[in-house]
Amino acid sequence: MVLWVEKQAVQDQRLIPLLSFQLSSISKAINSTEMPVKEKHARRIILGTHREKGAYTFWSYALGFPLASSSILSWKFCHVLHKVLRDGHRNVRHQSNLHDKYGQLVVVYTKLLCTKMEFHVKHSEIPPNLEATDEVLERTAGSDINNVFQLTVEVFDYLDAELRLAETVIRQLNTSIAISTLSSGQCRLSPLIQVIQDCSHLYHFTVKLLFKLHACLPADTLQGHRDRFHDQFHSLKTFFNKTRDMLYFKRLIQIPKLPDSPPNFLHAASLAKHVKPVVVIPDEYEPEQQEDDDDDPEPLIEVSAFSTSSIQAQAPQLDIFDKTFGPPNGGFDDRDLQIESLKQDLELLRAELEKVKAEAQRYITQLKSQINSLEAELEDQRAQKQHALVENEQLRMELEATRRRNAEHESTQSVFIEAENRAQATEQRYNKLREKHTELVSSHAELLRKSADTVKMLSATQQTQEEVERTKQQLSFEVDRIKQEAEMKLEEQKFEMEKLKRELEEKMAEVMRVKGTLQTSEMTSEQMNSSVTALQAEKDRLMRSASEKEAELSSLRQAAQAQQSSLQQERERNSRELGDLQGKLQEKTNLGEQLNRKLLEEQFALLQGTVTEAENIIQDAVAKLEDPLHIRCTSSPDYLISRAEAALGSVDKVKKGHADYLSNMGDAGGLLRALTQFSHLTADTIINGSATAHTAPPDHNCRGCATQSLQFFKDLKSKTTLQRADPASIRVIIQKILNLGQELRPKGMDVRQDELGDLVDKEMAATSAAIEEAVRRIDEMMDQARKDTSGIKLEVNERILNSSALFHSEKLLTGTNGIIVWLVQGAATMKEFYARNSRWTEGLISAAKAVGWGATEMVESADKVVLHTGKYEELIVCSHEIAASTAQLVAASKVKAERNSKRLSVLQQASRHVNEMAANVVASTRTGQEHLEDKETMDFSGLSVIKLRKEEMESQVKVLELESHLGKERMRLGELRKKHYELAGIPSEQISEGNGETSLLDHPVTMSPKPSKPVLLKKPALSQKPNMPPKTTVRGVKKSLRVACDEI
Template sequence: MEVHYPSRPVDREKAEHDLALNIKKATSPDETAPKQKHVRKCIVYTWDYHTSESIWIGLKVAPILTDEVQTFKALITVHKIIRGGHPNTLKEAQNQTWLETCARTATGDGMRGYGTLIRAYVDFLRAKLTYHRHHPEFNGNFDYEDYISLKNVDDPNEGYETISELMKLQDQIDQFQKLVFAHFRQSSNNECRIAALVPLVEESHAIYKFLTNMLRAMHRRTESIDALTPLRTRYNAQHYGLIKFYYECSNLKYLTSLITVPKLPQDPPSLIDGGTSLLTKHPQQKSSASSSFSDPEPITEFWKENEAQKQQDLERQRLLYEEQQKQLAQQREMELQSQRMKELQRQRELEEQQRIQQERERLARDQLMREQMQRHAEGRVAELERELLNMKNNFERGQMMLEQYDRRVKGLEIEMSQLNLHAQQQIKSKDEMIKNLQDQLLMWRNKYEALAKLYSQLRQEHLELINKFKNAQLKANSAQEAIDKMERMERDMRAKNLELADMIRERDRSRHELDRLKSSQREDLERAKRDLNEANSRVEELSRSKNNEISSLMSRFNKEKQELEDSLMSKQSFVDDLLRQLEEKKNEIERVAQEKDDEIAIMQSAVDQSMTLVAQMQQSTTESERYQARIDNLMFDHLKDMNEILDSIFQTCIQKIDDSLYELESPMQTGNQNATPEYTLSMIEKATTECSEFSYAFQKFLKSGRSNNHTEVIKSATNFSQAIADVLINAKGITRLSGEDDEISEEIVGIAKITANMSQKFLLNVQSFKLDDLSPSKRSDVVLQSDMDVQTALQTLSKVTEGLLRHTLDVTKKADGEVGNLVEQEMLHAAQVIKAAMERIQTLMSRPRDVGLSAHELNVHDAILESALAVTNAIANLIKCATDSQEEIVAQGRGTSSHAAFYKKNNRWTEGLISAAKAIALATNLLIETADGVIHKTHNLEQLIVASNEVAAATAQLVAASRVKADFMSKTQDRLETASKAVTEACKALVKAVKTIAAKQFEQNEAAIDYSKLTRHEYKVTEMEQQVEILKLEKELTNARRKLAEIRKHGYHDEEEED
């Protein structure tokens, strides 16, 4: 393909860089619309270079498929580029598979609700590209004039098919815009969704204008209007749909700020009597003012320079087209002449056949008329006979109906007589009953009067007897009277005492009930305050990371808390009033004991008031229950929000593991190249511990009813996911040690992948939507089973990793004293080695100068020794910081156990630390020996560079081993990291100095050869010798790499074997 260069001065490399930057900005993860300027610059790029390949490459390499918002914004950008870009953009877009990849990555509705929209958008864009593939005469904007200029349609069938397929595409636009409106969210910013409507409005209006012109031309060309009725019906339906669509878009302020929404007439335009035929004629150029739609992103100003060339091409095409039309017209005229002759002969034959046929038809019509008249007379006679028969049948039915009516009337008369008889009997029986009742009433009245008289008589006698009894009593002796009075008073006192005791018991019962209610309310209040304090503390802990999400909840919670406290204070005052009233009632009861005459009335009043108090207390209890229910609802809502936050954090952890899993499976990622089997085993041990801690924290969380311990669960989950991610990266790194044995590498990657999948399944199984459907016992079983699956996978990965170690140092088999001394001895040995190296360098620097060396060689030796001394100084500081960090880790992690017990408990970490200390000591010795050899010319500069790189790798291994157990924000770990950076910088400086020296030596050697003085034969011989030398070096390089892989595979030996 020929490369096109723009007419204006543009730097291609700068344009490519700007294009990548514009794509990145247009597909940013922010939920906003793609900026117009970024999309416009991408479109201008296609017009400058007549290609869009760089745009598709930029979309493929950009990490936009991991975020649904970025994917949706990328689809909007692609849609606009296809519409406004160079015509080659449409052809190149049809060959791309990036859209199918977008649809496959969007599963479900997505975290932010874009999954369905992405799949629908991809379906629409694929339909649009398919249409353009079948109809290449259309441009991306569906411009009617460009279509007519490129293709002259004379076949109505082809026009009918084109219009039908275009209406199908318009229906897809309508379905997609309805889906976009359905996915608007009230609580979020819909700017990104509205941005997708902008190209839909532009494209739907362009298709609408094209259909209007095309249908009018079809009606001009087609004599049969009925054949186009389905198209007109579908066109009218789409017209009303567009009116609704544009009305909804006009209510969106953001959309109207970008483009002018078209305004269509309420009724569809006439397709039969409007417009002119545009199927065979070039359309007239329309002014931009006549269109009700204005393009929000004009780009023609960037390529007006090519307009003259385009006009010339169009003119040539037009002339060629006219010449072809003339030739076709001549051929058509000759064919018409011959057709007219044949037609004339057929016309004569047809006239004769028509005359004979007309005569036959006349005779047949006469015969048919006679037969019809005869059949009509016969039918009339049959009709009259049927009418007579019907009249007879109607008369008979009328007679039968009259007989039935007579029988019915007689039956009703009999029923009326029976009813009258029955009513008379009921009236008679009721009259008798009334008479009997009146007689009984008279009898009872007489009895009542007799009893009244008897009662008055007896009462009179009773009064007389009482008077007699009083007289008799007066005459009784005074002693008997006093005794009787005393006994009566004692009986009265006992009765009053019993009643008073009952009242006191009732008072005590009421007081006890009141105390019980007070204590219950006090406990409820304390429990509510305690729950509120716990909730506030949990919210405060989470507010540091989720401040924006919890602020509204906290304000509402505090408001409810204040209302509850006010309500409890009011109830407390009410209880105090009850106590005061109860005390008053107690005083009243004591006064009742002294006032015998009023004690019954007072007792009744006290009982009534006590019952009222009990009713009020029961009402207060009901209010307390209602407030408790509100508190429970608030706690439930809070618990639901916290579970949603927890699920979101679990999903983030799953995503983190998924990213590491992608790096594990990607052939472009090599993992941690400084990883060793010992370090990887320590990371696996850390992951095992973090998995157990996460399982324990979540079990504790489940036992608390999923209402407490959110902080511990979140912390353990993040630590667990980070540990798994570290295991995956280091597992990928140690595959380099397997040499050419691909089975071991594939086994390590496969088991690491299983570990990652089990970890993701663990985090997925403990999410709330999974646990809500399970019973409490099954929830615990799910957590335990998931923990066991992850632990099993980690153990399998640990066994495979151990297979890379030829000899391992098992510290668990050492005695406690040996383990502690072993670690300290290795750190001390490394420090001694570095100290000896420094002294050796000092000795080399202070020795007398060799007079046989030139000044340049002396400067080279001094530079090498100074750089080596800087590296050893940095390593000495590194070992000191590593010792401090190791002591801090042991002191904080051992608890009440000894140092040796901590080392044995964390045996993998201990082995990694020992291996790192050995590596530093060995690398430092190698560096000093190589530097000495370079000075004495027994080693070369390349060996010095390799030794420096070995020092940097050993340093990274030691820092990584310390980082596994270091606490967050540890100062000693920070000092160790700083010392590691100093070692790395010193090694880089040494490598840079060596490369500079090597470059100067190469220049001096090359300067001694003058290639211009060589003959042609000598030049060719020299060239072939260099090619042979290159092939030898490449072969040696391949063999050296293979040998290096084998050395690394078998390069982990036990220290005891080395000694």
């Protein structure tokens, strides 16, 4: 102990300088001066909490601040406390809280009082006791629905604060196992009387305001208000039921009963059924508190009085019995003596118990008062110690200042000595206080141990008292039972006595008759003696039978007691077994519920994982739509239709699986399988739909299908939206994709053979109209170019636009195909010929469409070149396409025409004219391009050798880039042609290895899946650059073409 005290003293000596800095910082940081807290002071306070690992010094000094006297002081105290709580040691938060159950109640009660004051300050019309009429409530709410809504929310908050206080009090009451009849429980329960009064009025206000809101606003808007009211209703009903059952409230307040179910605010007629709960308080509601020492426990049964009265009641009966049969041999019965001894023992035990209780209570009271006094003295010693430390530090600070001034002023030596003496005296006093503190701590520990021993003795005494009470009850029960048995025995003996009395009377009468006869005859004396002897024997027999009955009665009583004890033990054992079985049943029930919840959670987790994977599949399909490599991929409409039909079937399976899962959430297997199949089929439909027509409406429908599928998956992932998840919108979009896929199928597959003739006529007429429109637009562009341009540009434009003779030749070609039917022998009509040769007819329709498309593109390219927005290469490509389309028409005509037909030769001659005019277009385009390039010659006069070298290097780099780009474009062109031939129906082995082309003379091209675009054919050989023929030559060609048309 001495070593610990010395060690503590050394530690205190080390902490004194640090403590002085911390106290100085606290006093400088928290003061009434209107200026901000300095960071160095706050930092020192925070470091002090880390050094002492807590906030004891801070709180011991801060509790002395007069916070209520200065608002600035309170403000700066809050600021410093905020910093300490935020950056201080981790024990600060623990030491800053009041660890007391009443502290928690005070916090909740303070919040309630703040809410109450804010409410009544804002709504001054409503009195603080809340006893306001409906008119006052209507006037406070007003006519504005917004004000009514806000007032309802405030009443909700008010009622929540009341119920929170009530729940906290009742929860602590149950935790501390307090009884409402004890002072500790009544101390907590007494404020709930005001809470019950406030809650009854607030409940009425809430019902009125909610009915008013439902009369003005839709029901969906007030769903949150109804849910909050239902929660408050059930909490308030539970609170009223619990307090109604407590004995403390039964004589202080009459608690109203709430209805079984909350009001239905959706029906306005329910307002008439609402009854305002009324709380009634008697005039005298203060309970009379009496000390436990003055209340003597009353016995449950007055055994002594009861036994005395029973004995007195039995006395006359015993006297009659004694008069008849004589007094008993032993006087009182042994059981009476046992009962008397038990009563005396019980009285002694009761007196001893009362004495022990009084002594224990007195001893406990003395110990509590002694503990409280010691704790108060300990707190005083702690405060004195703290103040001594502060004073000692202040004296040390003064001593240091004195020492510094001593070097300068020798005259202050006496003051220094006096201050040092004071410091020594203070240190001595501090040491004494510390020793006193140590003694108090040890004595406090000893008292705590004694208190624990006293509590154990009291608990043992209480157990003894309980055992005495149980013994007393058992003895009372035994006395009652013995009394009943004695009464029964007395009744039986009384009955036997009356019977014997009647028999005795009969015998006496017989004796009198015998005596009468004895006077007449002496011979009968012997008979009388014998009868007397017989009567005496009968009397002895009756006495023996009575004693036997008493023995049998006692044995029966003992057997009944043994049977009762066995029954009691059996009942206790059955109750214990029943409790164990109920506990096991509850555990099994809880385990089953936990397993069921776990199964539901696992099934939902599997569903979420499957939905996430399905989302990834759909998102991957959408990402492929944006992939440049996917643009080169194509698909057939037939495959798209098959995928779309399969996807529609999977939608029905998903819908069925969703319904099955909602009916039984413990089994999600059907929905998982349906979702897996649906995600893959939908992704295939999206990818193939986009590949079938990249620029057609199916591409947008595919994106819409992906969007709806992802939305459906999103609804499945959340439990709140799982019920309303519906794949109907996905079915609609997939049906649209299916319809568009059927529309994209080749027309030849959709058109019947008897309609092929009309279709050929329509396509030929459409092609002729397109060529005529192209000729007209070329003439208009030529006139416009002559007006707007001049010089070399005008010459170039005229050369390009003079290619209109090419369209005349195309018109001749398309017109010639109409008479091919007459060249074939055996054809009755054109429709029969087309129906008989449907495959050939499809190739003819494709060639006609290609010619019309080529003419239109030629005109568009020429227009762009004239307007300087296009490229000359586009004209060259279009001329090649027109030549290829012309070759396809000639090849189609050769298949069905006779070998030596004159009209066939005319058709071939027109095809040669088309090829020649195409070559002229190419040559004219290139010549015009060269003229324009020659006009813009480079000027090298201002360039030095280094600049020329640099330009040369840049040109070489550009040449290499263009050559690389050219190689890649050629490879891409080959792939496109190869894919085009595959779609056209040409086998891949017949495609040449050079550029993927084939001869159309041996294999006519069939219908393409995309009839709006022409079939790419082998380009004709390009001729040398010819000189531009004069206009007279062009006119001659036109004239020869017109003559050929007239002959046909």
